[in-house]
Amino acid sequence: MALLTLTNAHLAFGHVPLLDGADFSLEAGERVGLIGRNGTGKSSLLKILAGIDRPDDGSLQLQSGVRVVYVPQEPDFNDDATVFDTVSEGVAEARELRARFEAHAPGDDLDALQTRLEALGGWTWEQRVDETLQRLRLDPAGVIARLSGGTKKRVALARALAAQPDVLLLDEPTNHLDLEAIDWLADLLTGFRGALVLITHDRAFLDAVATRIVELDRGHLHGYPGNFAAFEAAKQRELEAEALANARFDKLLAQEEVWIRKGVEARRTRSVARVARLVKLREEHRARREQQGKVRLDIDRGASSGKLVAELDGVGKRYGDKTIVQDFSAIFLRGDKVGLVGPNGAGKTTLLKLILGQLAPDSGTVRTGSNLTIAYFDQMREALDPEKTLADTISPGSEWIEIGSQRKHVMSYLGDFLFAPARANSPVKSLSGGERNRLLLARLFARPANVLVLDEPTNDLDIETLELLEELLQDYDGTVFLVSHDRRFVDNVVTSTVVAEGEGRWREYEGGIADWQAQSARSAAIEAAARPAPTPAPKAPEPAVAPSTAKKKLSYKEQRELDELPARIEALEAEQARLAAEIGGTALYTESPQRIAEVTGRHAAIEDELMQLLERWEALSHRG
CATH class of the missing domain: 3.40.50.300 (P-loop containing nucleotide triphosphate hydrolases)
Incomplete structure (x- = not known):
């Protein structure tokens, strides 16, 4: 029970x-x-x-x-x-x-x-x-x-x-x-x-x-x-079947509408049963509740910034006895999408302010690029006045809003974010948490910017809106700094991740959270394997020999392996792309569960193989 x-x-x-x-x-x-x-x-x-x-x-x-x-x-x-x-x-x-x-x-x-x-x-x-x-x-x-x-x-x-x-x-x-x-x-x-x-x-x-x-x-x-x-996977198949059924229904309704409007001769001989069926079809069409509208996101990108957004060299910052940032160096260029990851209180906001030149470092230097126009998404929604209407929040004192070269009515723009025209004059305080986040995104995207700073933008947003926001940020040609604990969202958006590693140390990794975790695990394993075993008690010292500074040359076998690695990496990347296309399609999910598991499992395994080959290629290249 x-x-x-x-x-x-x-x-x-x-x-x-x-x-x-x-x-x-x-x-x-x-x-x-x-x-x-x-x-x-x-x-x-x-x-x-x-x-x-x-x-x-x-x-x-x-x-x-x-x-x-x-x-x-x-x-x-x-x-x-x-x-x-x-x-x-x-x-x-x-x-x-x-x-x-x-x-x-x-x-x-x-x-x-x-x-x-x-x-x-x-x-x-x-x-x-x-x-x-x-x-x-x-x-x-x-x-x-x-x-x-x-x-x-x-x-x-x-x-x-x-x-x-x-x-x-x-x-x-x-x-x-x-x-x-x-x-x-x-x-x-x-x-x-x-x-x-x-x-x-x-x-x-x-x-x-x-x-x-x-x-x-x-x-x-x-x-x-x-x-x-x-x-x-199940929802994708279901939506495709629903779309097909609706298309067939609409085609039948259109055929019946054409028939009922035929000439006098056809009307004289028309079937009462067929007319009744048409009436029923019309009722079903009215009653059919279409899939809810999708939020449409667009952003005013503003003028392009310079190629350099920020360059940090040996930057440090302390508050009292606590070190927030210690000896951090990095270069951020136009178009980079950077995730900042760390426990609450690690200093992500402080590091962001240092990167953007809004906070002076205690040590090191920060050089910011030219023509930066920054737009912020505020985690605690402090930018929203609960007493203001939605329309005034987006476009105070005007019914129109300028987005790049486009001019939109505020009602239409709010509609893009799933706010009905009837709600445009409702106060912000009447919105749910997810709706407030949607309104804040609408406000943010209406402002020209070439640098976006997003602090926990995913809180309270529904999954479909998250996926659309991911697509927008992927296509955005400006620079994005993203603070989020939603690992799927971070992995789908960022090109690199800056991670807090304790005691004020920050390190930049290529890729998202999953890439950082994989790289960290491999580095730890490599360090553990390279660590020498405990040595027995020392014997009598032998005459000292000057250490050799020359690199050990590659053996014939290692040189051959280095020459073959690019082709092996390229083949794996091609296989990975093919499997990704298969997973993203629909045909795979009509096959057996074993086949689905085989394809998805192989796709996941390729990433590990690629990382191992890349690390091996890097190691051999440095010695060659």
């Missing part, structure tokens, strides 16, 4: 149906990723499953005794409370019952209290809280007001886990978490023994955690077994 079941649920805001006869059930041990467009009602659905809100129609049934705990996007805390007291709120009932039992006021049924206390594990609630705090690496004496956004997320999870729920509902749990914390959370949730429903747009996180994907689309819930990668 399912832990919870939602049947024929209906929910509407105004004339927009968010749930339209939706059905959902959750089995024990399932980890469900709930995805869908911003504004489709995912958070509303999660609140209905938590029992916080009720649908307009339909029913929610819970298995007897099931405990459901909900963690919202922005958890509510008492800022003056300690971490221990806040997490203890998760066992509030057990704590209160034990206090009542120990006080044993007249009229209390002590047997009933004891039975309930044992069911809740109330005799050891302090131990449960302590164990949860240790597991989530939290300081029980910490004060909520002094915690970072990422640590507050951990406190909210700790409060939920201390309750030992059978069903855990999480709304955007990865927001404000850095890469290390996201990996930690993925491990935590995959080890969670209860059932889980989570809303997230982090595709790599979904791949690591989810056992089923449920998409909320046009008021209905569609389930797909497996993680997000499996969903993508």
Whole structure:
């Protein structure tokens, strides 16, 4: 029997149906990723499953005794409370019952209290809280007001886990978490023994955690077994089949419309049944809810900057006793797309300001290029005035907006970002988190810029908008500096990654997060292999011999290997391109699961082989 079941649920805001006869059930041990467009009602659905809100129609049934705990996007805390007291709120009932039992006021049924206390594990609630705090690496004496956004997320999870729920509902749990914390959370949730429903747009996180994907689309819930990668393949086939069915339907409707408008002779002999079918087709066409419009993103690129954007040489920066940047050198050119990766508090914002010449270094030099026009995406949305309307936010005092050589009406421009004309005069404070991010992107892209600085732009954006934003940034011919913990987004956008390696050390790697991790792992393995084994106790010293400074020449076999390496690398790259085209197409997914696994597995293995060959080529080249 399912832990919870939602049947024929209906929910509407105004004339927009968010749930339209939706059905959902959750089995024990399932980890469900709930995805869908911003504004489709995912958070509303999660609140209905938590029992916080009720649908307009339909029913929610819970298995007897099931405990459901909900963690919202922005958890509510008492800022003056300690971490221990806040997490203890998760066992509030057990704590209160034990206090009542120990006080044993007249009229209390002590047997009933004891039975309930044992069911809740109330005799050891302090131990449960302590164990949860240790597991989530939290300081029980910490004060909520002094915690970072990422640590507050951990406190909210700790409060939920201390309750030992059978069903855990999480709304955007990865927001404000850095890469290390996201990996930690993925491990935590995959080890969670209860059932889980989570809303997230982090595709790599979904791949690591989810056992089923449920998409909320046009008021209905569609389930797909497996993680997000499996969903993508299934969804592509489904959308193609839907487009084909709609095309056939439209063709039939067009044929019937032509027939009904024929001359007098045809009308005299027309079939009543055929006319009835046409009427039915027209009704179905009106009722058919087309796939929701796609956001259209464009950007005013402004004038080109000089070829050099920034050159840093031995740059250092300290705040008090803390070293933020130490001896960092790099060159950034026009068109580079640079990811900055590091734990929260590592100094990514400080490094960005140094690169852009907005902060003077304590040591070293920074040279910035000419004609730089910088546009910022603000992580905390401080640039948005909640009282202003959407139209005034985009184009204050004017109905028109200039984007490059184009002139657009503000209503049309907002429509490109999926804001209906009726909402143009709504205040910013009426928007959801994802809609505010979309509005901030609209505001950013309306300004001429040849350098974009994007600080966590992916928070609260739906997956389709993320993919479109990726395409825009890939095609953008200016320079991009990107701070994000969404590893799939970073990997799909950046050309290089600057990584915090501790104690103020930063290092630039070619490629994205996956490339950095692969290169770091290989470097560590090479260093470990090159490290000499422990030597026995030294013997009597021999006469010193002057060290040779000459390079050891390549042997005949090594020289032959070096000559053959370019052709081998080229062949692997060609095979990789062919497999990528096959994976990106549709024919592969009509074949057997074994064939799909074979192709995707080989595509992943080629990357490792290429890196090994490139490293071997570099090593031999230096000696040759």
